[in-house]
Amino acid sequence: MKVLVATSETQGQRGSDLFFAEEGELVTFVPECEHELHDIDDSCGCMRTMIGLDTTGLTTTMKVLDLDMTRDVLEDKLRHRYEVSGWAAFMTTEALDEQLEEDMRALTEIAKQFSPGAVIEKRGDEFEVRELH
Numbered sequence: 001m002k003v004l005v006a007t008s009e010t011q012g013q014r015g016s017d018l019f020f021a022e023e024g025e026l027v028t029f030v031p032e033c034e035h036e037l038h039d040i041d042d043s044c045g046c047m048r049t050m051i052g053l054d055t056t057g058l059t060t061t062m063k064v065l066d067l068d069m070t071r072d073v074l075e076d077k078l079r080h081r082y083e084v085s086g087w088a089a090f091m092t093t094e095a096l097d098e099q100l101e102e103d104m105r106a107l108t109e110i111a112k113q114f115s116p117g118a119v120i121e122k123r124g125d126e127f128e129v130r131e132l133h
């Protein structure tokens with residue numbers, strides 16, 4: 001299945017780039033704060049970053065890969081992240097399941113729009129391909 005992983009490729013193309021994740025780890029969404037309060041490239045970074053599922057390091061550059069893994073593996077990793085981050089403790093089982101379903105749908109939806117190997121960036125709600133130089 002197509003998934004999004006962290007990559008340091010094309011880091012530096014934007015002055016606001018950051019990369020604290022590990023190359024190749026699966027990523028998911030970062031909760032965004034109030035959009036109207038700030039700009040995509042500001043110091044907060046919530047509108048341009050994704051978070052590594054293993055390291056919880058942030059990255060502004062992601063890569064689409066077609067990996068030999070099942071949806072269950074990704075879902076388990078997402079669930080684990082909610083558990084270790086403490087969020088799961090504040091959610092009912094139903095709410096967590098719903099959240100996981102939504103995350104899975106959004107992640108796979110984004111990944112399937114791009115070709116494997118594409119390096120992409122998040123600009124608010126939009127995901128765009130970066131040119132490889």
Ligand SMILES: [Zn+2]
Nearest residue numbers: 033044045046
């Ligand atoms: Zn923010």
